[in-house]
Amino acid sequence: MSARTSNAGTTPGGATSEREAARWVQEMFGQVAPRYDFLNHFLSLNIDTRWRAHTVRRIAHILSNPGARAMDLCCGTGDLLVAMERAAGRPLLGSDFCYPMLAGAARKLDRLGLHSSLFDADGLELPLAGESLDLITIAFGFRNFSNYRRGLVELRRVLKPGATLAILEFSQPPNPAFRAFYNFYSTHVLPRIGGLISGSSAAYSYLPASVRKFPGAPELRDWILEEGFREVEFDYLTFGIAALHLARK
Numbered sequence: 584m585s586a587r588t589s590n591a592g593t594t595p596g597g598a599t600s601e602r603e604a605a606r607w608v609q610e611m612f613g614q615v616a617p618r619y620d621f622l623n624h625f626l627s628l629n630i631d632t633r634w635r636a637h638t639v640r641r642i643a644h645i646l647s648n649p650g651a652r653a654m655d656l657c658c659g660t661g662d663l664l665v666a667m668e669r670a671a672g673r674p675l676l677g678s679d680f681c682y683p684m685l686a687g688a689a690r691k692l693d694r695l696g697l698h699s700s701l702f703d704a705d706g707l708e709l710p711l712a713g714e715s716l717d718l719i720t721i722a723f724g725f726r727n728f729s730n731y732r733r734g735l736v737e738l739r740r741v742l743k744p745g746a747t748l749a750i751l752e753f754s755q756p757p758n759p760a761f762r763a764f765y766n767f768y769s770t771h772v773l774p775r776i777g778g779l780i781s782g783s784s785a786a787y788s789y790l791p792a793s794v795r796k797f798p799g800a801p802e803l804r805d806w807i808l809e810e811g812f813r814e815v816e817f818d819y820l821t822f823g824i825a826a827l828h829l830a831r832k
């Protein structure tokens with residue numbers, strides 16, 4: 584990881600330590616949890632559903648292996664986990680450190696007749712044995728880690744040799760004109776609508792601020808490589824608003 588980003592993690596709301604940053608993120612998601620699904624689909628014009636579907640297609644070969652142990656980390660209210668369990672045809676694992684988001688995932692799985700197991704865990708300190716998983720997915724969670732390097736080290740620890748890490752995350756659109764348009768929308772339009780509907784303007788100001796601070800896809804690829812993963816590749820999604828990184832341990 585380059586010197587500029589060596590200790591980087593999210594730093595919301597003036598947090599002065601990693602612990603404060605993590606608690607801020609946890610509480611913020613707790614506040615928006617009841618309206619998270621609606622807002623997600625509404626503000627992204629439902630494009631987020633297509634991004635998760637793309638992710639599932641890219642990992643389908645792992646999900647279709649009945650012996651593969653897969654976990655969706657930062658599963659939130661469970662949208663990616665639902666798509667993964669449906670593709671796999673068997674229960675998987677989902678975890679998150681925000682209880683209200685996990686409770687939403689539990690209700691959703693129940694309503695849809697799905698049976699994945701959920702557990703409360705911090706992605707930087709997973710309660711899992713080393714080399715125990717064949718696949719970890721993270722959708723829009725990694726950006727919120729209070730220390731990206733430690734996060735990658737921890738994910739690598741619990742993956743088996745040869746296992747896959749899939750990170751779906753907001754990114755920096757490579758085209759400057761599109762990036763300017765998107766920055767305007769995410770800085771001026773999204774926080775107003777998101778704040779009004781969710782009642783948490785902090786949450787929807789944090790979102791564009793954290794996206795702006797997060798690296799572009801080539802830089803994230805370099806970070807992942809620097810933490811010992813190989814075969815790291817990425818797909819830009821919707822002009823680079825998001826990117827899916829795939830890596831092997």
Ligand SMILES: C[S@@+](CC[C@H](N)C(=O)[O-])C[C@H]1O[C@@H](n2cnc3c(N)ncnc32)[C@H](O)[C@@H]1O
Nearest residue numbers: 657658659679680681684705706722723724727
């Ligand atoms: C934007 S939501 C994404 C939820 C879901 N993956 C989706 O695609 O809709 C981010 C989630 O990451 C979780 N999260 C952030 N940092 C975390 C950490 N260190 N450990 C576990 N979960 C974390 C939050 O609680 C939140 O539920």
